Amino acid sequence: MRSCLSGLAVLLAYFWLPFTSAFTASTVLVLTGGLVLVAGLLVRQIRAIKVSPAPRAQAFGTLGLTVPVFVVVFALTYHLMSRAAPEHWSEPLSRLDAFYFTVTVLATVGFGDITAVSQAARAVVTVQMIGNLLLLGLVARVIMGAVEEGLARRGSAAD
Template structure:
């Protein structure tokens, strides 16, 4: 390996950083990058659900008429999960315009998170197929 001055080596030993190794596009990404993506999603989704459940609970606590019924903490989490899963049973319904906008924002973000999850899964399947060939 050739360095700028005679006998001097880079402080990191000439190795690329971990983030740089995941960002390379020429060589196939390592499994470590896929695992990091899954870990990020596994952390993001529960945080996301709890954030919206807390917002719905606080809104219902401050103004009980914003939903079809006053929400407890578990009701708010239930509503958030059914919305995230795109099930929407219709037993808990937002009544005010502001809460409907908040739920609409959650639905749009749900689609983004689901798309990221699908992308990670498809990437892992492609990686396993190319490494098996």
């Protein structure tokens, strides 16, 4: 539950904190740092799942924190790119537009109402799509493996 509330706090911070910088080389570092943060969260949470007395609940909390952080990293990147050069996109992106676009890419819906127009924007969207595949496929499998290991450990401890 705590992880899910932390994920909600990340989403609220995205909409409420003043992000006023433009998309620069430092923004690329923020994106990279954000992705490293997501990876670090996952490693920490997977370890916690393995030793948790309730590994299923811990896994749910892991997703409740990791997915919002992942979404916010890309939404913030898209928003800052649009502030710096709106021509990266089919229309300028507000925070809500950037969040919406990030979620449509994550959900593979792709309505087509907002599109990446420049090479730079397409490159970042491609990184997100690859991250989506990793998050949905590989990470889900690793989390389930950690749950199974945690359940097995809990079962052997009861014996």
